[in-house]
Amino acid sequence: MQTKDIIELTGLDRETLRFYEKKGIISTPKRTTAGYRKYSDEVIDRINFTLMAKEAGFTLSEIKELLNLKESGVNCKTGRDIALDKINEVDDRMKSLRNMKKVLKKFVSDCENTGGPGLKRKCHLSFDVKKVTK
C-alpha cells in the first residue's frame, strides 16, 4: 500500500500521515526504489487506535507509548499496569463528562421553564456548577 491508500482507508491527509510518522505513531515504512513509501496493513490498525484514543482525550505521546509497548520490551505486568492507569484516566474523564452533562441538562430545563411562549424570552441564565456537583 502507498500513501494514497492509507489516506483513503483512514481519512487522514498526507501531511498528518507524515506528521504521525515523524512523531513515531507509525514506524518508518519501507521504500520503493524511487523512494515512495510502502506501508503494511499494520499501520491501518495503529492509525485506527490513534484516532480512537485521540477522541478519548489522549495525547499523541501517550498514544505512542501505548502503541510501542510491544517494541519497548516491557513485560506483561508493566504493560498491564500502564493500561490499568489509562483505564483510570478514562473513568475520571467519564465522571467529568457526566458532571458536565448534568449542568447542561439543568440549563436546558431552566431555559424551558423560564423562556415563556416559544422560548422567545431573553436568556438570562448562567451555568451553575454548584447546584449540580454538590
Next chain:
Amino acid sequence: MQTKDIIELTGLDRETLRFYEKKGIISTPKRTTAGYRKYSDEVIDRINFTLMAKEAGFTLSEIKELLNLKESGVNCKTGRDIALDKINEVDDRMKSLRNMKKVLKKFVSDCENTGGPGLKRKCHLSFDVKKVTK
C-alpha cells in the same frame, strides 16, 4: 477579592487567570485606585465551570460562548439549542471513552492470560481496535 484570593480559591495561577481574562472567560474586573484588580464572587463560578468544561474536553472558546450566553442577548430557545448541541458532544465523547475502555480492558486480560507466572513474560501484545469496535 483580589488576585491572590482567586488563585487560592480556584487553584489557577496568576498568569492563567490573566490569560482567562484576556480570552474573555472572565470579565475585566474593577480596579482599586492603585490599579489592583477587584473581583466579584461571580468569577469563581465562571472559573469552576471553565475547569469542569475543560475536563470534559471543551475548548476555551466553546466555554466562553457558553458562559456569555446571558450577555450575548440570545433568547431561551437559542440558548437551549446550544446547550443541547453540547449535550450531544458529551454523549459522543462518552461513547469514545467506553470504546477506549473496552480496548484497554481487552489488553489487560490478554496480558494476564499470556503473561506467565508473575506476568514476567515479555509483552508481545498490541491494542486491537477491530476486535472491540466491530
Next chain:
DNA sequence: CTTTACCTGGTACTATACTACCTGGTTTAT
C-alpha cells in the same frame, strides 16, 4: 508521449493553552 495523478523533502505558518520572565509600583507586617 504527454498529461494527470501521485509522490518526495523541506520550510514555514496556524491555533490552542499556557508558562516564564522582567521591571517596577503598592501594601502590609515587623
Next chain:
DNA sequence: ATAAACCAGGTAGTATAGTACCAGGTAAAG
C-alpha cells in the same frame, strides 16, 4: 522604615497538533 508579600503591564517562549505551500521527481492512463 524597611523587608516581604503582592500587584501591574508587557514581552517572549513552550508544547501540542496539525496545516499550507513549494519545487521538483515518478508512474499510470489516454
